[in-house]
Amino acid sequence: MEATPRPAVSIVIPTHTEQRWSSLVRTVAAVKSQQYTPAEIVVVVDHNPALYRRARRDLGGVTVLENLYSQGVSGNRNTGAFHTSTSLIAFVDDDVIMDTDWLGNLVAPFADPQVIGAGGGITPAWEGPEPRWMPEEFLWAVGGSYAGLPTTTSRVRNVWSAGMVVRREAFLAVGGFRTGFGKLGSQNRPEDTELCLRMSGLNGGHWMYVPDAVIRHEVPAERSTFGWFVRRCYAEGRGKVAMAGLLDGSESLGSERDYLRSLPKAVIRNLLAAGRGRGLHHALKAGGVLAGVAAAGWGGVVETVTARRAQSRLETVGATR
The missing domain is CATH 1.20.1280 (Monooxygenase)
Structure with a gap:
């Protein structure tokens, strides 16, 4: 019996500021090291011409685009996603790193045709000491997986865009992330949860949480106050x-x-x-x-x-x- 071909995956990395350059370089390196080799790595720069030029010059082996929509992470991700042509699209933030089996673990649930998306566990990578007052139930506030989430691969309502994979057909059917709704400046809107709800509402497909597909999400010192x-x-x-x-x-x-x-x-x-x-x-x-x-x-x-x-x-x- 012939093995089922592995679905091709493109990875989109939104970025917006030179202050995260070193983090972006680490993220790109981690993505390139995946055992499940991505078909394309797309870095999308959010209305920052200087950063765009630097990324084009210094990031080898990736596609670098400029955000085609209004400023904000939702349009930034859509720009990269709509550029791709693979059946699966992965999104990671520009301040994460992951082990080499991350992408393979996250793609595995898509063997079920009812799975429209999957997301993995997120471990905060504190720049300084972890605050003693931080409740484990509130680690979502710093972009981490919080106490109460499943400890084995499970069906969930939503996952998080810091490290997620979506089925291209369903993503395009709902128009992608809702532009103008998301993270911009002091505004913090749950654009990933909103996307998950629209995608699952489209045809009854569901999302999977894969705790073994772990990313480490940087937490700057100023976010630990x-x-x-x-x-x-x-x-x-x-x-x-x-x-x-x-x-x-x-x-x-x-x-x-x-x-x-x-x-x-x-x-x-x-x-x-x-x-x-x-x-x-x-x-x-x-x-x-x-x-x-x-x-x-x-x-x-x-x-x-x-x-x-x-x-x-x-x-x-x-x-x-």
Whole structure:
């Protein structure tokens, strides 16, 4: 019996600033070292002519493009994805590295034709010491896999664009990432979750989480402060409410509600550990959970009020015409 041919994969790496040049070089090297050889590596530069010229000059063996859409990571990824022609498209951020079996592990679930995408585990690579107050349940705030995710390959609602593979046909059918919705400056919208929901809603296909397909995601020192953590949680709260407004309302937030229901256990567990003399850091982690929930909740309130005011203004303008 002849072996089933392996699907071809292109890898898209968005980038936007020279400050990440050394990280980008490491990411490209890690991608080139994959045992499952990618058909093409595409680096897309987000409206930065100097960085584009440098990448064209100094990055050998890759295709370098400029973002064809408005500034932002969603258009940046779409530019690279729409350029490719392979049946599978992988996305990785420009500040990650991975072992040589990463891509092969992530492609394996696509033997099931119902799988439209897959994502792997993400380990934070702290520039400095890991904050003692950081709850494992909130590692998503620094781009990491958080406590409560499956420990074996499992079906999930969504994965993360720091390291994901999508089936090209389904990706193109929904128009790719939603441009104008994503990470830009202080705005942080869950463009990857929003994409996952639209793709799975298209024809009932599903996503797989592959914890053994691990990437290490750099966490700069400035992102390990408590102030940054609170701001990030606030932005996530706003982003999830904004996402719900684009899709099917609160029905798209079922996973978030399940996640919130699990957090009281994390608070109690850490407080008990602190009370039993296992370390003050457990009390700090309990406080981190409470602070993260409060910040995200406040962000959701602000986004809800902002959206209602915007809708009210539109209705007022429409009534005066």
